[in-house]
């Protein structure tokens with residue numbers, strides 16, 4: 716399945732500011748949300764449409780509207796929460812599920828602590844959001860959990876990805892389309908993306 720690396724100048728500019736160690740938590744949160752909104756525009760480009768006749772003040776317009784039950788967004792806690800406002804700005808009626816995972820700092824394996832998904836998720840397309848795709852373990856685990864509930868389709872959207880994570884994710888879930896704002900060089904010995912932006916959760920919530 717396809718991997719889309721964003722080339723829009725606005726996204727590239729905002730990611731550049733996001734990476735800067737001097738960017739404050741307030742600016743960081745705003746940028747994460749803005750980039751998520753811009754990426755969501757791309758990730759929803761192929762949503763199915765259906766015909767609808769609308770009465771204007773002058774005549775009947777033959778229009779298109781989004782078909783069916785539409786979307787659910789699933790942020791991976793906690794850093795994924797930073798992307799929710801942005802995507803809901805574009806799709807305000809979407810449902811939001813939550814998956815709680817953290818990476819064990821020693822093994823780098825994801826540890827699950829929460830999962831609450833929309834009841835009608837099998838009728839929805841799901842976009843999983845998390846700013847960072849490093850080893851890929853968190854995204855792979857989250858998507859496996861969501862697949863058990865049988866949604867119509869799953870996409871994954873992140874701001875920064877390492878090649879190692881992209882490879883692992885596309886191997887584990889070849890059916891999932893992946894949207895990336897910036898594809899970086901590699902992981903360091905601690906599983907951090909280089910050059911990356913540091914710890915996304917800490918920078919969003921100011922916890923370090």
Ligand code: PRP
Nearest residue numbers: 792793794817818849850851852853916
């Ligand atoms: C970060 C990030 C991803 C994960 C990526 O979360 O938000 O969920 O690491 O790493 P991986 O691809 O190697 O799994 P973290 O575990 O730091 O938790 P947090 O969001 O609660 O800070």
Ligand code: URA
Nearest residue numbers: 849907908913914915
């Ligand atoms: N999680 C982060 O927040 N940053 C990284 O670089 C890797 C995982």
